[in-house]
Amino acid sequence: MSFWFWHGLRNGIQSTRYPHAPETAPGVTPGRPVDTQFSSAEEAAEAAAVCPTGAIHAESARAVVDLRKCIWCQRCRFGCPRPLHWETSHTWAAGSAARGAASPLGSPFGHSLHVMVVDAGDCGACLNEVKQLNNPLYNIHRLGIFFTPTPRAADVLLVVGPVSENMKGPLLKTYEAMPEPKRVLAAGTCAITGGVFGRSFMSHGGVPSVLPVDLEIPGDPPPPLAILDALLLTAGRAKHSTLSNPETAPSPDHGPRLVKLP
Amino acid sequence: MLLTLVPLILVFVLCGAGALLGFVLPERRTPALTALCGSLAAAMALLAGANVLYGSPFSGQLWTIEPLGTLAVSLDRLSAFFLIVAAVVILASSIFSASYLKRYAGHHSLRAFNAGYLLLIAAIVLILIADDVLSFLLAWEAMSILCYLLVNFEHLRDGSSQAAYLMLATGEAGFIAVEFVFVFLAIKAGSLEFGQLKTALAGLGPAARWGIFLATFFGFSTKTGLVPLNSWLPRAHPAAPANVSAILSGTILNLGFYGFIRVNFDLVPTGTTGTGVVVLVVGTVSALVGILYATAEGDLKALLAHSSIENMGVIAIGVGAALIFAASQLPVLAGMAFIAAFYHMLNHSLYKSLLFLGAGVVDERTGTRDLDKLGGLIRLMPYTAGLFLIGALAISAVPPFNGFVSEWLTFEMLLRSVELPSTSLRLLFALCGAGLALTAALAVTCFVKAFAMGFLGVSRSEAASCASKAHKTEIAPMALLAVLCLLLGLLPTYVIPVLDQSLSPRIDPHTVQALVPPFFAPAAASTELPPAFLADFHNLGAQLGQRILPGRGLVLLHRGGAENPVIFAMSPSYAFAALVLLLFLAWLVFARLARTRKLARNELWAGGIPKLLPEMVYTATGFSNPVRVVFDAVFRPAIIESKRETVAVHFRTAILRRRQDIYLVDRLFFLPLAALLRWIAGQFARMHHGRLNAYVTYAVGFLLFVLLLGLYS
Amino acid sequence: MTVSPPPPAQQRMFDTTALATEVARRFGTAVTRTSENGGAASWFVVEDRSALVPLCRFLFSEAGCGFAGMIVEERNEWNLRYLFLNPGCGWVYCILRLPLSTRTVPSISVPVHPADWYEREAEDLFGLTFQGHPRLGDFVLHDQVWQEGLTPMRKAFDAGQTQFELRPQQDWRPTLVVQDPGAFAMPVGPVYEGGIGESVHFLLETVGEDVIRAVPRLFYNYRGVEKIAEGKSLWDVLLLAERFSAKSAFAHSLAYCQAVETALHLETPPRARHLRVALSELERLRHHAGVINGICRSTALAVSESHAAIIEEKLLRASAAFSGHRYLFGLNTPGGLRRDFDSEATSALLRSVDDALQLLERLEQRLSYSSSFLDRLEDVGVVSPASARHLNLLGPVGRASGLRRDVRRVCPYSGYQHFQFQVAHEEEGDGYARLRVLFAEARQSASLIHQAIETLEPGPLCADPVPIRAAAALGWVEAPIGAAGHWVSFGRDGTIERYRILSPSFRNWMGLHVAVEDFAFQDFPIILSTFGLSATECDR
């Protein structure tokens, strides 16, 4: 049995250096579609037409992406006449469109953030990506972020899934059981707008329709680093460089907004 | 003298008059009559006892029956102690009767109960003041029969008569043994009076003393409920009405010890370590068996009954240790062990009757004693719950309540075994100490279960969810007992001198000095304490309260020799004061914080389900099941019913496994005994084959045998 | 301890014609054979409803068929399809047609136990009552949330409606089976396990210490996928097929695409078939690494848990690097694949797979030496081969109990018949057997990826488009959890009229109860993790 000890030692530290250094390993993120300039309005409209969820719309010759609706079907990436530009970032969490910019929890939580995850009808992908954060490759404990089994000890409610009717009650109960101050994060496109499940008799079409959401993490699923980034934002510890780059930042009206940093 | 005699006479007058009056007054007045006469009689007994304890012993001769001898009564300090304990318990349970008895109105004869109850009080007092063989035995027998009648009061209920009969039978077996001893002693001494017995028997040999010890230990243990003579106890208590249970547990059990101590300390002191070892071992086994079954038990009253066995075991440990210390020429330690045992007896009487009364209220208001079906009562009967909690804390030996002091003293006594000369004895003490430690731990589990499953959480049945508040006359006696539990836990240094007083001159006069050093005595007068020692304790604040409070001090301490001045020390009083202070400070801090922070109250978190249903919470059985599993070898449950029902082959509809424990004592002792008797009877039955000449042969053979025996002697 | 299933009757092997003859001999005119499907499978129409139960019993316990699921369709009449899979003659359909006014249907779950949950589901969602079923009600639509009598799968029910009155049944009480004195049901979930668990609610029936029976309460994740698919275009339903259970997204999208391809007679080009095999096996490899990670976590062997977690994440990264999506979304399309991969990408994938396999093998070897780990798995959560057969357990769980069933072998699809692989199986049926099967399958998957990619030939990637016609078909795959089937039925307007997912988790959740009887409380997470179940795949 002692070999596990040596096994652990020999493998050394495998954790990413993110957020202290960028993480560039291939495949850590699927990337995301970004607003793309076409040569004509028709071309842009053609590009927007392939999107099954209406996440792309044309503003004159520019195809503008609303990540909150994007389900990463890649139809605007492969096998279409007018592919959009895709970039390989992972920092796209943003304040909720409904509530505007949410304030971070503040310094007492900076290095001790307890996260309660609720699966509210998730397909398993977002949940698995959240689970990957416990993976040694991400190892969020090193950042003082912990997943907690009880809402009583939680500061952040991380909801995945479009909120199925059967899970609405438990979700609300979990939220009520959490002490103040608390923040609600909606991870994944389903949790923001309902994604492919939309609004129906069984799906509430996203967390915003049942709870006040502070931070939205688009993605289907959002990769672990996007979720990590959102958690750091909530704790008031993230410094955004990518999103503040005017070249890649989405336009203020349709794209995600920046969380105001203190 | 008069102050003792008059109240004693009044006790009998009140009891007799009350019993008769009950048949005259309308039946609806009977509960009040019982309560009034009972509590007045108890108050009188209390007065007499207190007067003897602080004044002088009382004795008097009744009359002389010619061929037999003189009948006498006396109340010395030993009986006075027992009398006071009994009086307090009787007082509480009599007041309790006022409204509790109403539940029987209409379908049970309250007049009969009234008569039985009051006569039982008289019988108890008579046992304690009897000073001769005849009246003692008569009173004892009267007490047994009255107990039988009272336990059998709800005779229509399942198993009630059986339980009462078992109690009577066990008691009678013990009584016969005791009777033989007394008759033997009386013949030896040529007198019935205890006083003369004592002087006449001083020269009895060790073998006779052993015999007397064994017979009386057996005889009185049937009342004390020590293993293996206790199988009646957990059956009789649930069957009896709550006020009778309280008296059974708080008084009658003690009487067993009274008889044992009267014979083996007063009349014919045993003086050997062997006897002590027997008591010690039996005590430890009783304590363990009692608490194990109490923890596993689901019936609240049966649980309390099993726990009585445990407590009697703890007392027996103290008594056994005292016997051993006394025989090993360690008189101070023997005195301390006695004090520990008596303290525990006193405590047990108080908290056990408190708990029985509480269980009675629960039974009365919900109609069930099954802990699996109770729960959530704290919201419906808050006072009962609070008082029951105090009883539960006290019996679990949690400071600042009284159980802690006596159990702690008992532990310390066992640890003092280092002073014993023999290694095997020390080993024995160590084993008993371990047993006692296990007992104490299980006791906490047991009473966490009793309280939590009864009063906390969700009501698990219809009956428990619509219970009503207890009546004032039910709360008041419980509150009285609870306050006494707290006081006895806070002020042991005031209690110990009293116990010492009641035990003197049977124990070493230095005991109280060794246990309660006179820190409050003016500095000049405290010559008993070395100055350096005094200075040390002064720095610790042991003299805090001097000149304000009476008494010797508030620190309990065992003073050893010069090289080991302090063997153990504690002060529940100061500790309590500190605790209160700290709690107050904590409250202050909290109150300050609460001003700025919002306090949120929220539903219980249960994983997000809409409502925690009664079938989703721990039951008492579930709570104690780990103990059952660990001690499976002791319980050896027999599976009496096991079924797995399915419909259409695969759909499970019912899984049921009903287990039944056969009580350890029955399994190991009575059932084999019964089998043996049956076997013997079977052997004899072979002689009954119906041939006349064979029977004639038996008769002639027996005649010859008797004749030969006569010739020989 | 467990109720032992009845011994199987004498079983014979049948081929398609023999089965048809035998059915005709036994049931005469009560059951007719139909050629609706062009003769590819055995379709029996039950003319006399009283013949349904005997027919299903015959198929299940004498003809050696496994029950594969039930499909209820509401057209102008009730159309109930009972699906069986026979190793000798492939798919067997029993079709029961009833007038729409019918409300009661004979229940087959007494002789065919695996049909139990299918009938309960149909009762809850269609309002059909299955006569003879002992336990109906409160299944998909929890009584604590929904009123009785709501039938969302009926055509008349509007899936899009969001405002309608819910009348929860206040006096809901769980049906408890354990009647020991002092027994109670310890509730676990639906929000539990550090939150990072799927939403399942368990009632652990116990008398303290040991759990006598555990009943899962599922469908917290029910999003009505089958209902909201109705009336959608086949491209939109593809998104649903992919996203209702992401951990086996590729398998389910493949099953869906194959159903569409069969219905529309689309011929998938060989290159696409090979790539599909490679991607399916990549997904299986990643899925199994995830389950192994869960098993290591449940036994609290932290280093091995980390090791397995790293493998899973590496495979996720490899998937993303290869296909652009960590969960292989957006690749399948009816007729083939959406995008092609160059040889550089495929060889990079092979390297990653080899790396991952090497790590997995090292983990397997170390785990097999860890006695404390094995102690917690061996003889834990045992499912006897008889029970497994009786409940028709699927996938690695069934194979660990001696069921050598794998649709890749029995009814090969996407060219699996051209590849070499073994169906891993064990006999013990305990937690360790399930772990061994997972490792063995992961090895087979790696080898299949190699075979598929090494035999890749250049060519078209997608079939040419064809017009949509009103037709219905079943597509099936061996998803990582077990055999999955997607039934797609097109309406006249070219939209999807009925979409039915026969998910493997649904079946294995149903069988979980035989493994969780009379066990120590601390073994519960271990048993659960070795089953590797997915609530969302079950709930849909």
Ligand code: SF4
């Ligand atoms: S990837 Fe997003 S933006 Fe692009 S087509 Fe799909 S949903 Fe629309």
